[in-house]
Amino acid sequence: MKEFKIKGGWPEFKELFLVIGKSFFREVRGPLFLYFMPIFFMILFYYTMGSTYDKQAKVSLLFAYTLIPALTIVTSLAPSLVNWKNSIFLKRLETAGLSKTKFLLTLYLFYFLAGLSGIAVQLTFALMLGGKPFIDALGHINALSFILGIVLVVLMCIAISSFLGGISSNEGSMQGIVMLIYFINLFLAGIMLPLNIVETTKVMHIVTYLIPLKYAAGVYNHAINEDSFIVHANNGNVFTEFNELWQPAVGALAIIAALFIINKFTFKWSAKK
Numbered sequence: 127m128k129e130f131k132i133k134g135g136w137p138e139f140k141e142l143f144l145v146i147g148k149s150f151f152r153e154v155r156g157p158l159f160l161y162f163m164p165i166f167f168m169i170l171f172y173y174t175m176g177s178t179y180d181k182q183a184k185v186s187l188l189f190a191y192t193l194i195p196a197l198t199i200v201t202s203l204a205p206s207l208v209n210w211k212n213s214i215f216l217k218r219l220e221t222a223g224l225s226k227t228k229f230l231l232t233l234y235l236f237y238f239l240a241g242l243s244g245i246a247v248q249l250t251f252a253l254m255l256g257g258k259p260f261i262d263a264l265g266h267i268n269a270l271s272f273i274l275g276i277v278l279v280v281l282m283c284i285a286i287s288s289f290l291g292g293i294s295s296n297e298g299s300m301q302g303i304v305m306l307i308y309f310i311n312l313f314l315a316g317i318m319l320p321l322n323i324v325e326t327t328k329v330m331h332i333v334t335y336l337i338p339l340k341y342a343a344g345v346y347n348h349a350i351n352e353d354s355f356i357v358h359a360n361n362g363n364v365f366t367e368f369n370e371l372w373q374p375a376v377g378a379l380a381i382i383a384a385l386f387i388i389n390k391f392t393f394k395w396s397a398k399k
Contacts, residue, residue: 275346
């Protein structure tokens with residue numbers, strides 16, 4: 127890797143942003159999980175699970191699947207941070223005089239934009255699969271909550287992955303951890319599987335509150351369906367997720383802020399030997 131020189135201002139930000147971008151797209155894992163795997167999951171589950179659903183339920187599935195690319199951040203950012211700490215890349219940045227805050231903010235911005243781009247591609251395929259019913263549903267959603275939900279989901283994934291990458295230095299264990307967190311959030315936060323399938327018992331209902339992404343996804347799902355806070359489980363049980371929209375929104379913001387603050391103090395330029 128070429129020597130990183132601090133020039134200050136826009137040149138510094140631009141060069142660092144491009145370096146992070148090259149690292150992301152150089153690894154097959156990044157683009158694969160950002161653009162291709164989410165589309166595969168969406169098509170697979172749409173035609174398997176959606177085969178027994180009515181049009182409205184199938185549209186709800188497509189909206190939920192639109193969030194899948196955001197979880198790519200978890201599988202990409204955390205391992206990248208650990209890899210960089212075990213190389214000389216971050217040490218060069220520190221030696222060049224780059225502050226930890228500037229590096230983290232640039233990193234967050236890149237992955238925020240990457241997450242949004244993945245969601246945009248996923249939404250395009252959702253439009254193709256859903257057709258007119260999906261387009262009609264778009265005209266009836268709460269646009270503000272919809273956008274806020276997407277932003278919170280992406281930020282939550284960045285916060286979780288940067289926290290994990292900041293406290294870990296073992297590349298092998300990190301791979302297993304991020305995939306575990308990826309699938310737990312994917313299936314238990316109301317994204318891949320509707321909550322009426324997940325929350326069939328009081329215990330599972332309580333357990334889902336331990337999933338950070340549930341709060342951000344809750345804001346998003348409420349924009350699609352204002353009755354989403356009331357879960358009618360397949361076995362007849364009924365659970366109330368939240369009473370008001372501000373509850374999951376504030377909960378998500380609190381978790382995001384806490385993880386970012388912790389990462390600010392736990393992040394190190396290099397792995398401890």
